[in-house]
Amino acid sequence: MTTAPGQAPVAEHPTRHPLDPDPARATKARAVFALGLMAALTGLFLGGVVPATVALHLSRQARREAYASGGFLTGAAWLRRGERLAWTGLALAAVCVVAVVVIAVVRMAEAPLGHDFPSNVD
Template structure:
């Protein structure tokens, strides 16, 4: 029996417990979020953003089930935020393109001479 008692700040761990490892899904969410943010203006950011949001849900479930042995919450949060940035940029691009198209169509009317009422 060990005479060393665990300190109050550190929870006692069983020696056979696995070491905490980084979630690969969390890394994928972050990478997809970065791609979505960079390509959001090109409207192509919707695809990686959607995949990142779906994968983030799976990563959170995996991390919750791993009881602390799977880490990467910060990567998931950052990736989700970047995915939403990509979605907002794509939506803003669609709105601006729609307005520009409508203004272009509105200016293409008939041009009458100065003497016509």
Template sequence: MRHPDDPEPIRDSKALTAYILGWIAVATGLLVGGVVPAVVALALARQARGEIADGQGWRTGDRLAVRGQLLAWIALGLAVLAVCAAVTIGVLLRSANPNHDFPPGVN
């Protein structure tokens, strides 16, 4: 039983922020703009998990922090996929037209 003077457990705000930023990162991951919120979400989730562990039960939100990390990694994977697809398409388009238009007088 809890003592009446003990504080109420509270949800860690960094965990919630990491979760929200994870969703923003996933939504913008294919546009490569999701890299920034994903990196921030990873940093905040790590800090939140440390604070939750140090809180000894007075801080909650570990699930949100873990989900934020997962979403951030998914967003980074989407960004890498988008960059690889763009490079592949660029190489294929460049190789499809190998003719170079050199100026007159060039052998």
């Protein structure tokens, strides 16, 4: 291909092989995002632990499949968002557990120790 003087040479794009598959979004990426969103929404109620764990395991599988596909599986942005939401759900659950433990310890510290006998008992 020739170009006029002063123009940058035009690079030709390599043509795809006819048997190459079309790029497609990984279905696990959408599932990871949905589970991560559910984990973030229910994290304070400790219900977010299960969907967050499943989302993190699915994201690991989806990354391996995307790497093995050679770039024909897309959806890396959905995976990242889903992983972030899953970690957020786990962090909210951990904050809730810590808060419950602190409240329990404070209440136990305020409670009287031993038996509370009446004033006429030695």
